[in-house]
Amino acid sequence: MSEQQTWWTAPTQSESGRLIMVTGRKDVKKWMENPKFSIRVEVTWPYDGDASGMPDTPTSTLMEEVQEALNACFSKDPVAVLTGIFTGDGERNWIFYTLSTHIFGRKLNEALAEFPLLPLNIYCENDPDWMEYKEMSEAEINMD
Numbered sequence: 001m002s003e004q005q006t007w008w009t010a011p012t013q014s015e016s017g018r019l020i021m022v023t024g025r026k027d028v029k030k031w032m033e034n035p036k037f038s039i040r041v042e043v044t045w046p047y048d049g050d051a052s053g054m055p056d057t058p059t060s061t062l063m064e065e066v067q068e069a070l071n072a073c074f075s076k077d078p079v080a081v082l083t084g085i086f087t088g089d090g091e092r093n094w095i096f097y098t099l100s101t102h103i104f105g106r107k108l109n110e111a112l113a114e115f116p117l118l119p120l121n122i123y124c125e126n127d128p129d130w131m132e133y134k135e136m137s138e139a140e141i142n143m144d
Helices: 057-076 101-112 131-141
Strands: 007-013 019-025 039-046 080-088 091-098 121-126
Touching: 019 131, 039 101, 057 080, 057 091, 057 101, 080 131, 091 101, 091 131, 101 121
Parallel strands: none
Antiparallel strands: 007 019, 019 080, 039 091, 039 121, 080 091
């Protein structure tokens, strides 16, 4: 049985002043304290947004289906944890922390196998102190 995930959502702005919805995961302590989860992976899906920079309904629906597939895959085999989702200004970004880029890539391909080829870009970097997560979490604090 999987544990309950707790999330928060807050609006912010891109450098160009467009709306970005930030969704962050709260229950990450066990991964954050595990030094093996030191690699941050950013999966970016660029899209043609509406006037506000948000995805149209068909794109948004497909993104949600992809997210459900990612959640199912990484819940079953927790080699990575999804910590944040940024949507707006013409792109969706899923932020993961993982213990291996090789294993993450294999699991990502497994999760996305049922979908058509998606316009995804993947960026990885070492972030052993979880600085990106901590920076993102400031958006939640600033909501109060």
